[in-house]
Amino acid sequence: MRRRVLGQGPSNDGSRRVLGLLVLAALTVITLDSRAGSDSPLDPLRSAVGAVIGPAESATAAVTRPFADAISAMQTNKSLRSDVATLSAENSRLRGEVSTGPLDRQRLAELDGLTRTTEETGYSLVAARVVAIGPVQSFTRSVTIDAGTSSGITKNMTVLNNDGLVGRVVQVTSSTATVLLIADTESVVGARLGTNREIGFLRGRGAIADSGRLDLELVDNAVVPSAGDVVVTWGSENGVPYVAGIPIGRVESVTSSPRQSSRIAVIEPFADFSALDVVGVVVPRGTTGDRPVLSPGGITPGGAR
Amino acid sequence: MTALRNAALVAVVGVAIVFQAVVLRYVSVDGVVANLALVLVVVVAISRGSQFAAAFGFVAGLMLDLAPPADHVAGRWALALILVGYLAGKVRQDARASPLAAVAVVGAMSFVGTSVFALSGVVLSDGALPVDLTLRVIAISVLWDVMLAPLLVPVLLRLVDRLDGDTTTSPALMPALRGN
Numbered sequence: 121m122r123r124r125v126l127g128q129g130p131s132n133d134g135s136r137r138v139l140g141l142l143v144l145a146a147l148t149v150i151t152l153d154s155r156a157g158s159d160s161p162l163d164p165l166r167s168a169v170g171a172v173i174g175p176a177e178s179a180t181a182a183v184t185r186p187f188a189d190a191i192s193a194m195q196t197n198k199s200l201r202s203d204v205a206t207l208s209a210e211n212s213r214l215r216g217e218v219s220t221g222p223l224d225r226q227r228l229a230e231l232d233g234l235t236r237t238t239e240e241t242g243y244s245l246v247a248a249r250v251v252a253i254g255p256v257q258s259f260t261r262s263v264t265i266d267a268g269t270s271s272g273i274t275k276n277m278t279v280l281n282n283d284g285l286v287g288r289v290v291q292v293t294s295s296t297a298t299v300l301l302i303a304d305t306e307s308v309v310g311a312r313l314g315t316n317r318e319i320g321f322l323r324g325r326g327a328i329a330d331s332g333r334l335d336l337e338l339v340d341n342a343v344v345p346s347a348g349d350v351v352v353t354w355g356s357e358n359g360v361p362y363v364a365g366i367p368i369g370r371v372e373s374v375t376s377s378p379r380q381s382s383r384i385a386v387i388e389p390f391a392d393f394s395a396l397d398v399v400g401v402v403v404p405r406g407t408t409g410d411r412p413v414l415s416p417g418g419i420t421p422g423g424a425r
Numbered sequence: 426m427t428a429l430r431n432a433a434l435v436a437v438v439g440v441a442i443v444f445q446a447v448v449l450r451y452v453s454v455d456g457v458v459a460n461l462a463l464v465l466v467v468v469v470a471i472s473r474g475s476q477f478a479a480a481f482g483f484v485a486g487l488m489l490d491l492a493p494p495a496d497h498v499a500g501r502w503a504l505a506l507i508l509v510g511y512l513a514g515k516v517r518q519d520a521r522a523s524p525l526a527a528v529a530v531v532g533a534m535s536f537v538g539t540s541v542f543a544l545s546g547v548v549l550s551d552g553a554l555p556v557d558l559t560l561r562v563i564a565i566s567v568l569w570d571v572m573l574a575p576l577l578v579p580v581l582l583r584l585v586d587r588l589d590g591d592t593t594t595s596p597a598l599m600p601a602l603r604g605n
Contacts, residue, residue, distance in 0.1 A: 135479075252446035293493075326554045
């Protein structure tokens with residue numbers, strides 16, 4: 121009864137005309153957005169959609185998190201196991217937490233780690249949680265976090281977690297922000313080798329699974345990074361978009377092809393982009409907002425352990 | 426009434442987008458999740474035909490392009506979903522005829538949509554991956570959509586048909602909306 125048979129002929133023509141118009145509209149949007157660079161005319165629209173979808177994502181994440189925790193606690197994924205094994209070998213403190221503690225204690229440890237990070241680096245942090253992850257079929261690696269301008273977050277701030285550098289803020293609404301992960305192909309980070317202070321540029325490969333590696337291209341061709349070298353951020357003026365001295369990852373291997381003049385070091389990132397939860401956003405000192413700011417000396421580090 | 430029904434459809438897309446970004450990430454395969462917005466556009470095409478579905482694909486795609494975690498050039502999903510809506514509408518009679526055909530249409534459209542999106546990325550050099558990785562992402566994405574189609578299509582089809590129903594059904598429309 122609901123089925124309506126479309127007449128052939130004129131309606132077919134009309135439908136084709138509509139298709140043409142819509143494709144034209146889409147191409148216009150693409151042109152507007154890609155030509156404008158950093159100051160897109162679509163930004164107001166983006167903020168408007170973000171202002172509605174962002175809080176909805178935060179709310180949905182809050183409701184569904186307990187169920188997801190139950191699932192992830194039971195997960196026997198092979199890659200997850202090997203990740204846990206590697207991490208626990210690296211970090212005996214975390215090992216105890218992972219194998220015995222419930223998930224909330226892990227989160228506490230992550231927050232605690234963030235507090236310690238502020239002590240070590242001298243940066244002030246706002247803690248936030250990842251509420252949504254962009255699907256890989258959009259070929260972009262980005263996540264939504266549940267803190268925005270009301271917590272003092274603005275565009276181009278550094279985002280890190282307990283393990284190392286995560287990414288930078290690219291979009292922000294009043295209560296949420298979008299973070300571009302360093303694993304994204306569009307992401308370029310100025311990086312420095314920990315041992316010999318050599319600088320280079322770090323690019324993402326866009327994949328987050330086991331192959332979630334980063335490529336480091338060194339400025340000086342003569343330098344051969346050795347496997348196991350730690351890579352940290354090199355930092356830029358005023359800490360925009362990346363502040364200096366945040367650990368990123370470790371050199372896994374070095375490749376050089378005769379065709380390319382430069383050497384590429386493959387970096388294994390410290391942060392696990394497929395299991396992001398609590399992250400910290402680096403904010404200028406003295407920032408005030410609707411959530412606490414962890415700053416050096418501001419919060420005492422976790423008790424005896 | 427038509428405006429209200431269209432607004433309801435847009436709200437359903439919003440729910441689908443939030444759901445795929447927040448909930449489905451826990452079951453993602455290498456970060457790839459089912460594209461619920463795309464499945465919804467196919468269902469709307471089966472229910473209402475090419476013309477409406479192409480317009481609906483534009484709106485749904487633009488929302489996907491602008492909703493928070495997205496950071497690609499806006500309009501790319503819009504372009505992909507316009508074509509998905511249009512093509513799926515062309516074969517709607519067959520897709521209505523049998524559930525198996527509907528699943529096949531979802532699979533084919535998932536392939537078309539994700540491929541068009543990936544190609545637009547190559548053309549604009551916006552977040553393009555190497556070919557082998559791209560094909561892998563497309564394959565996983567199609568598998569996801571085909572896997573969920575037998576569960577999603579009947580439910581969504583009933584919902585969309587209901588929203589399309591006669592104008593006196595506004596009390597009946599509310600539970601359908603709330604159920605989603």
